[in-house]
Amino acid sequence: MRLQKIRLHDWQSYYGHGKNATELALFGKNDLKNAIVYGQNTRGKTALWEAIRFALYGRVVRRVSTSTTRLYKPVFAVDSAREPLLSVAAAREGHFAVGVELWFDQRGETYHLDRKFQVRAGIAKPKGDTDFEMTVILRNESTSKFVTDPDVFLQEHLPEDLVPFFMFDGERLEEYRLLLQDQNDVELRGYIENILRLPVLTHGIEDFQDINRLVNKRVRRFEMELSKDKKLLQDIASLEAGIDALEDVIVDDDAKAQRLDSQIAEVEGWLQEHDQGKVALAQEEQFQKDEERLESEIESEEKRIKATLPDVWRTLLTPKIDAAVESIKLEIDRQRGDQTKQFAIRQSIERLGRELDGDPCGECGISRDEIKPKRKEEIHSSIAAFDKEIADLEISRGSPDPHQLEERLRSLLLMRREQSLDPLVTAECELLKKKKSLRDTVAKKDKAAKQLTAAARREVAEKLLERKGLEKKLGVQQALTKKTKDDLKEERSKLHQASAGLKTEGVKSVEHVRAEKAGEMLTALADVWKSSLAAYRKVMLKRVETAASTAFMDCSNNASNYSGLRISPQFTISILDLQGEPDLASPGQWAIVAYAMLEALTDCSGIEFPMVVDTPGRSIDNDHLSNVFERFLNNTRQVVFLPQGSELDPKEGDKKYGHRCAATYLLTKDSQDRTKVHLRVDNLIT
Amino acid sequence: MAKSSHEEMIAALRSGCVANEVLKSLTEDEVVGLVEVLVAQQFAASRKTSQTKLRGLVEAIVDRLAEGDS
Numbered sequence: 001m002r003l004q005k006i007r008l009h010d011w012q013s014y015y016g017h018g019k020n021a022t023e024l025a026l027f028g029k030n031d032l033k034n035a036i037v038y039g040q041n042t043r044g045k046t047a048l049w050e051a052i053r054f055a056l057y058g059r060v061v062r063r064v065s066t067s068t069t070r071l072y073k074p075v076f077a078v079d080s081a082r083e084p085l086l087s088v089a090a091a092r093e094g095h096f097a098v099g100v101e102l103w104f105d106q107r108g109e110t111y112h113l114d115r116k117f118q119v120r121a122g123i124a125k126p127k128g129d130t131d132f133e134m135t136v137i138l139r140n141e142s143t144s145k146f147v148t149d150p151d152v153f154l155q156e157h158l159p160e161d162l163v164p165f166f167m168f169d170g171e172r173l174e175e176y177r178l179l180l181q182d183q184n185d186v187e188l189r190g191y192i193e194n195i196l197r198l199p200v201l202t203h204g205i206e207d208f209q210d211i212n213r214l215v216n217k218r219v220r221r222f223e224m225e226l227s228k229d230k231k232l233l234q235d236i237a238s239l240e241a242g243i244d245a246l247e248d249v250i251v252d253d254d255a256k257a258q259r260l261d262s263q264i265a266e267v268e269g270w271l272q273e274h275d276q277g278k279v280a281l282a283q284e285e286q287f288q289k290d291e292e293r294l295e296s297e298i299e300s301e302e303k304r305i306k307a308t309l310p311d312v313w314r315t316l317l318t319p320k321i322d323a324a325v326e327s328i329k330l331e332i333d334r335q336r337g338d339q340t341k342q343f344a345i346r347q348s349i350e351r352l353g354r355e356l357d358g359d360p361c362g363e364c365g366i367s368r369d370e371i372k373p374k375r376k377e378e379i380h381s382s383i384a385a386f387d388k389e390i391a392d393l394e395i396s397r398g399s400p401d402p403h404q405l406e407e408r409l410r411s412l413l414l415m416r417r418e419q420s421l422d423p424l425v426t427a428e429c430e431l432l433k434k435k436k437s438l439r440d441t442v443a444k445k446d447k448a449a450k451q452l453t454a455a456a457r458r459e460v461a462e463k464l465l466e467r468k469g470l471e472k473k474l475g476v477q478q479a480l481t482k483k484t485k486d487d488l489k490e491e492r493s494k495l496h497q498a499s500a501g502l503k504t505e506g507v508k509s510v511e512h513v514r515a516e517k518a519g520e521m522l523t524a525l526a527d528v529w530k531s532s533l534a535a536y537r538k539v540m541l542k543r544v545e546t547a548a549s550t551a552f553m554d555c556s557n558n559a560s561n562y563s564g565l566r567i568s569p570q571f572t573i574s575i576l577d578l579q580g581e582p583d584l585a586s587p588g589q590w591a592i593v594a595y596a597m598l599e600a601l602t603d604c605s606g607i608e609f610p611m612v613v614d615t616p617g618r619s620i621d622n623d624h625l626s627n628v629f630e631r632f633l634n635n636t637r638q639v640v641f642l643p644q645g646s647e648l649d650p651k652e653g654d655k656k657y658g659h660r661c662a663a664t665y666l667l668t669k670d671s672q673d674r675t676k677v678h679l680r681v682d683n684l685i686t
Numbered sequence: 687m688a689k690s691s692h693e694e695m696i697a698a699l700r701s702g703c704v705a706n707e708v709l710k711s712l713t714e715d716e717v718v719g720l721v722e723v724l725v726a727q728q729f730a731a732s733r734k735t736s737q738t739k740l741r742g743l744v745e746a747i748v749d750r751l752a753e754g755d756s
Binding site: 156159194197199200201203204207208210211214510513514517518520521522523524525527528529531532535536539540543606 | 692693694695698699702703706707708709720721724725726727728736737740741744745747748749751752
């Protein structure tokens with residue numbers, strides 16, 4: 001499939017319908033088929049991207065934070081906050097129809113797809129989506145014939161499930177990257193198996209086995225007619241009756257499960273239509289939970305602080321302890337000073353004593369002259385004064401008791417360390433923070449509560465409860481069905497054994513022989529399909545690995561340090577270093593892996609559909625992005641890029657890639673916030 | 687564009703059928719026909735309908751083989 005032209009009628013910010021509708025041609029002369037649509041944020045790039053999806057599938061998924069929840073954009077809303085499909089300006093002017101026309105070629109034939117929502121007959125002023133109805137027309141312009149069921153046709157050519165591989169948003173590349181690295185993502189594995197057509201083989205095996213059971217039953221009928229073993233015939237008849245009953249139960253169970261499933265879908269639909277209410281209620285519930293959690297945390301925090309409080313009295317003594325420590329230290333210093341003084345005085349006394357005894361000089365060793373009486377008297381007097389001073393210092397040095405002083409100092413220092421307030425201060429801060437969070441949460445809860453009337457809240461809550469109940473019932477139902485299927489398997493095995501004991505007499509009819517032949521063929525077909533499954537999976541895996549490796553090595557700016565990619569049978573991917581070992585690699589490299597995988601999978605799928613990429617450079621740096629543009633725009637597959645200014649400057653883009661495009665466009669907004677389309681490079685067929 | 691997975695699958699099944707004693711007389715068209723039904727079924731709403739088609743195909747093949755035998 002290749003897109004040729006798209007026409008938008010009052011589609012989101014693309015105001016104008018009929019002959020004033022916005023049109024973008026995407027196919028040019030010389031088989032040029034690529035297009036680049038430049039535009040800053042909010043100029044209408046995503047709306048254009050969504051228009052293609054809408055034309056194909058009739059709905060537009062709204063971006064939500066949780067990827068599992070699928071919400072769709074409403075057709076109609078009175079303000080743009082809810083992002084309706086119908087231009088708010090057009091609706092204000094009383095024009096209540098929104099639609100997209102798409103021209104594409106498929107296997108050499110041109111098709112015109114026209115899908116629109118218009119207000120139901122008899123409704124002058126719509127109030128909501130239920131006042132609108134959708135029409136879709138698909139016409140083969142090459143044969144001038146209308147396609148009977150356009151949706152079936154479109155699903156067959158590109159199932160909606162597989163669209164994310166072809167039409168993707170650079171903003172979501174991170175999600176693809178994470179998915180590809182997640183070994184447990186069953187859903188993604190399912191999608192990849194789908195795109196590679198593996199279910200054709202797995203379903204084939206099951207289908208041939210199912211049909212074979214019916215054929216075997218027919219063969220058994222013929223054999224029973226030719227058998228005379230009454231007891232065995234009775235046993236077989238009874239086993240068959242049991243199996244029939246079990247099969248009926250399974251059919252009933254499946255029908256019940258299907259009913260529950262559609263009931264769930266119905267409730268889901270209601271909740272989607274009332275998603276604002278649902279969101280408000282979910283928020284309210286979340287805030288309620290947060291409030292309870294915070295209250296409990298505050299309670300335990302307060303308990304902890306309370307337990308710490310008995311020691312808090314110590315903190316009050318802090319200044320006193322500090323002062324006491326200082327004074328003791330001064331005292332100890334004083335006592336040590338006294339000791340030093342005593343030592344010095346004792347040395348002086350010793351010196352005087354030696355002088356008195358007439359000893360030679362301690363410094364020069366020369367004998368002294370005999371000491372005079374006056375000097376003797378002076379020395380005695382000095383020694384007496386020194387002795388008194390030493391005695392005074394001894395008293396001063398020993399009071400207070402130095403040992404006790406050291407003990408007191410040690411105790412005080414210990415006390416000061418133990419009475420640190422730090423943990424208590426931290427706990428108090430934490431408590432204050434939590435109290436603030438609690439106040440904020442209560443305010444948010446009140447705000448969320450105000451968004452819903454009591455009746456609306458009750459209704460949404462009931463629906464949510466209903467969904468929960470239905471999901472539970474469905475779970476029980478599925479468990480029951482599994483048990484019945486196990487029983488059935490056992491009974492079938494018994495029947496198989498019993499049937500093997502049948503001994504036929506007489507000539508087999510032509511129908512009998514044909515049924516036997518059909519049985520043999522179906523068994524053989526199931527075997528062939530089974531043996532092909534493993535081989536085919538291996539071949540496809542290798543092919544995807546080779547294609548993805550080539551694309552990755554082409555686009556990575558660190559290719560010289562890698563040897564390629566490896567894909568496991570579970571479709572998880574590793575980037576390999578030069579030694580062939582898995583490399584951790586940067587998020588930028590993994591974003592390239594995501595691009596490479598998308599290219600490889602779509603190529604290997606055999607499905608022909610363009611790549612339509614919104615904000616292609618959101619998750620990758622400019623070097624890599626330039627490699628991606630180079631590679632994709634040189635590919636045989638049609639590519640429509642919708643970059644914003646920082647990803648690709650229009651002047652530069654036109655210069656580098658304009659010659660590979662049918663057209664390049666620039667989206668702007670006018671003073672009334674309406675998207676305007678400007679054709680830049682024009683290689684279109686006139 | 688890489689060779690389509692569809693063709694790859696038909697080639698694998700065809701070689702499997704040729705190697706199988708019971709299926710070796712299946713024509714190229716018959717193998718393709720069986721695959722086509724299953725390919726269409728992959729995204730179809732009702733698996734039951736395609737099973738009926740599949741059964742019809744098998745019976746038609748058996749009829750053809752039976753005619754050949756007689």
